[in-house]
Amino acid sequence: MDKQNEKINSVHGGDIYSDGIFKGYELLDFSSNINPIGISNSFKENILEGIKNAELYPDIHYRELKANLIHYLNKAYITKENIVLGNGAAEIIDLVISCFKSITIAVPSFAEYEIDAKKWGCEVKFSTRSDTMELVYDDILNKFKTTDAVIIGNPNNPDGSLIDKEKFMPIIKYAEETGKTIIIDEAFIEFAYSGANSYISELKEYKCIFIIRALTKFFGMPGIRFGYGISKDNALISEIIRKQNPWNINCFAELAVKYVLRDEGYINKSREWIKEEINYLPKALEKISFIQKVYPTNCNFILCKLKNFNGSRLYNLCLEKGIVIRKASNFRGLDDNFVRFAIKDRDKNNKLVEALKDIEEAL
Amino acid sequence: MDKQNEKINSVHGGDIYSDGIFKGYELLDFSSNINPIGISNSFKENILEGIKNAELYPDIHYRELKANLIHYLNKAYITKENIVLGNGAAEIIDLVISCFKSITIAVPSFAEYEIDAKKWGCEVKFSTRSDTMELVYDDILNKFKTTDAVIIGNPNNPDGSLIDKEKFMPIIKYAEETGKTIIIDEAFIEFAYSGANSYISELKEYKCIFIIRALTKFFGMPGIRFGYGISKDNALISEIIRKQNPWNINCFAELAVKYVLRDEGYINKSREWIKEEINYLPKALEKISFIQKVYPTNCNFILCKLKNFNGSRLYNLCLEKGIVIRKASNFRGLDDNFVRFAIKDRDKNNKLVEALKDIEEAL
Numbered sequence: 001m002d003k004q005n006e007k008i009n010s011v012h013g014g015d016i017y018s019d020g021i022f023k024g025y026e027l028l029d030f031s032s033n034i035n036p037i038g039i040s041n042s043f044k045e046n047i048l049e050g051i052k053n054a055e056l057y058p059d060i061h062y063r064e065l066k067a068n069l070i071h072y073l074n075k076a077y078i079t080k081e082n083i084v085l086g087n088g089a090a091e092i093i094d095l096v097i098s099c100f101k102s103i104t105i106a107v108p109s110f111a112e113y114e115i116d117a118k119k120w121g122c123e124v125k126f127s128t129r130s131d132t133m134e135l136v137y138d139d140i141l142n143k144f145k146t147t148d149a150v151i152i153g154n155p156n157n158p159d160g161s162l163i164d165k166e167k168f169m170p171i172i173k174y175a176e177e178t179g180k181t182i183i184i185d186e187a188f189i190e191f192a193y194s195g196a197n198s199y200i201s202e203l204k205e206y207k208c209i210f211i212i213r214a215l216t217k218f219f220g221m222p223g224i225r226f227g228y229g230i231s232k233d234n235a236l237i238s239e240i241i242r243k244q245n246p247w248n249i250n251c252f253a254e255l256a257v258k259y260v261l262r263d264e265g266y267i268n269k270s271r272e273w274i275k276e277e278i279n280y281l282p283k284a285l286e287k288i289s290f291i292q293k294v295y296p297t298n299c300n301f302i303l304c305k306l307k308n309f310n311g312s313r314l315y316n317l318c319l320e321k322g323i324v325i326r327k328a329s330n331f332r333g334l335d336d337n338f339v340r341f342a343i344k345d346r347d348k349n350n351k352l353v354e355a356l357k358d359i360e361e362a363l
Numbered sequence: 364m365d366k367q368n369e370k371i372n373s374v375h376g377g378d379i380y381s382d383g384i385f386k387g388y389e390l391l392d393f394s395s396n397i398n399p400i401g402i403s404n405s406f407k408e409n410i411l412e413g414i415k416n417a418e419l420y421p422d423i424h425y426r427e428l429k430a431n432l433i434h435y436l437n438k439a440y441i442t443k444e445n446i447v448l449g450n451g452a453a454e455i456i457d458l459v460i461s462c463f464k465s466i467t468i469a470v471p472s473f474a475e476y477e478i479d480a481k482k483w484g485c486e487v488k489f490s491t492r493s494d495t496m497e498l499v500y501d502d503i504l505n506k507f508k509t510t511d512a513v514i515i516g517n518p519n520n521p522d523g524s525l526i527d528k529e530k531f532m533p534i535i536k537y538a539e540e541t542g543k544t545i546i547i548d549e550a551f552i553e554f555a556y557s558g559a560n561s562y563i564s565e566l567k568e569y570k571c572i573f574i575i576r577a578l579t580k581f582f583g584m585p586g587i588r589f590g591y592g593i594s595k596d597n598a599l600i601s602e603i604i605r606k607q608n609p610w611n612i613n614c615f616a617e618l619a620v621k622y623v624l625r626d627e628g629y630i631n632k633s634r635e636w637i638k639e640e641i642n643y644l645p646k647a648l649e650k651i652s653f654i655q656k657v658y659p660t661n662c663n664f665i666l667c668k669l670k671n672f673n674g675s676r677l678y679n680l681c682l683e684k685g686i687v688i689r690k691a692s693n694f695r696g697l698d699d700n701f702v703r704f705a706i707k708d709r710d711k712n713n714k715l716v717e718a719l720k721d722i723e724e725a726l
Binding site (some may be wrong): 034047051087112119224225252253 | 410413419454457475583605611612615
């Protein structure tokens with residue numbers, strides 16, 4: 001394994017290939033934050049259309065794909081000039097960051113923000129959340145004043161918190177007045193089931209906002225590689241498109257956008273599931289004696305702070321029981337007292353809770 | 364349509380979305396160079412495996428995919444450290460070019476070489492082929508002496524010619540001695556059915572060679588988006604990987620590599636087809652009075668020079684008959700006297716020939 005790979009390995013969850021499958025057995029993966037309902041039937045049922053399309057170059061302008069996204073977003077003010085398509089959200093994050101000379105990253109957060117910024121020689125300032133994992137809005141504004149852009153998850157990985165819209169408004173107004181950019185990563189927004197939590201409505205009035213979305217998490221399709229950026233700042237959208245390669249979206253991602261985003265059965269079932277489990281798993285985790293704090297989440301993962309216990313030890317003990325959890329020590333701003341659990345279906349959530357109880361009893 | 368899109372539209376074949384499908388009828392597409400046999404059954408038969416994998420993040424190291432490529436390439440000296448994977452050959456072309464400050468492009472050739480070089484601020488020198496579409500080896504060597512890299516298609520798009528290995532050897536030796544790089548785009552190499560035409564054997568001895576390959580053309584899967592680079596220059600491979608985003612290859616591309624590259628039935632059938640048609644269509648085209656020259660090809664497309672006729676006019680006349688051909692005037696070094704025809708199956712090739720004969724008669 002080369003150094004680049006080691007680096008990548010150390011900053012992401014979900015590397016079940018290194019942890020298990022390649023050793024010959026399957027693991028229960030609580031490190032990766034994917035909708036456990038799996039892929040929508042509407043995708044599977046139309047797979048022959050995808051195979052047929054694989055024989056053609058995609059439309060270099062992706063007209064139908066963009067029309068399908070616009071239908072899903074359901075906002076009259078969003079046109080195809082406001083959308084840029086990515087080979088996963090990873091491509092969008094990378095390229096939007098490449099457009100700025102300096103950026104404020106609210107941490108802890110998805111590791112790629114910092115990796116991408118450093119790759120492009122973009123100067124980085126970090127705004128660290130409070131002990132209760134709340135954004136320190138004054139600090140963000142101060143750091144934003146000396147940088148070109150700010151990037152924040154909404155809900156944020158690894159803690160699942162949403163931006164407080166009222167407290168964030170002065171930052172948006174500052175960006176709008178100064179022509180700076182606020183990048184809001186909404187890869188998990190569909191789990192935070194009230195639409196009011198998204199910044200999609202604010203796009204109408206604020207050109208400074210750039211939203212990142214994906215099919216990866218809520219629609220359970222990380223293998224398909226599809227993400228997108230939305231902004232009324234058409235110059236920024238065009239700048240990103242100029243940096244992209246032609247035909248960057250594969251035909252199966254096109255197929256997914258066409259069918260899964262209209263699959264109300266899947267969407268409703270997924271929302272019911274998360275509504276149930278978000279009220280269940282955190283409460284169960286709170287009863288585990290070596291968990292000091294369960295941070296309130298708005299999506300499908302839970303950040304926990306451990307008590308007299310470290311994340312590496314818990315990781316190893318869980319792995320012995322066939323469960324992969326996410327050590328959170330490599331999130332900037334966190335240490336080895338933190339771990340992150342994905343929320344799965346009730347059966348699997350119970351297996352996690354049982355495993356943690358067994359570990360508790362054996363202490 | 365924005366300016367970027369117009370630019371892209373003007374330099375590639377295969378934009379049947381603008382030319383026809385969106386107007387409500389299907390066209391016979393002789394502008395796009397894809398194997399007309401279509402997608403291998405071995406891919407279709409295993410599609411459920413792809414759907415299952417779509418629910419997981421791909422292996423961030425793509426270990427199995429690289430092992431499958433190495434098996435296909437069948438050279439003991441090629442290891443996974445010698446391979447970089449791309450979301451289409453487009454990503455590989457873009458990123459390998461980004462590693463150099465200056466490059467010599469042998470023209471006419473695939474338009475992306477120049478587009479990518481300019482995007483990265485890479486200084487470009489052009490070495491133009493002779494009137495018989497042969498590389499001018501002395502000129503390439505001279506221009507290479509003041510640039511860091513050279514890029515050539517083998518077979519080359521749009522004319523289908525192969526590099527003359529004997530005449531090219533001094534250029535390879537110069538690159539090896541000076542630490543410069545020769546990029547050989549072999550996206551169409553499987554159509555040139557003698558393995559001796561590829562530079563894969565020369566990789567063993569010459570670290571200076573970087574080969575680009577893809578599933579797009581011979582395996583008939585442009586929608587799947589998969590290309591790769593191979594070189595014994597591990598530092599260059601690592602430099603490209605450092606510039607990439609994680610999980611850049613989708614699960615259906617992984618599936619394709621796993622099955623189609625081992626599908627000997629498909630490979631043999633495709634080679635038999637091209638062997639037949641490469642002996643048929645060029646001869647039929649030579650009989651058309653307004654075609655002055657049919658350039659000898661080694662793969663699935665044919666460059667023609669017209670006589671007292673221009674490519675735009677022929678394009679329009681063919682389009683009236685439901686056939687899209689490739690105007691070649693936007694290939695640097697060519698003008699509106701040139702057109703390119705893909706080679707399809709016998710039935711379609713005959714339809715093209717009949718259409719051209721009809722046009723000839725109506726003159």
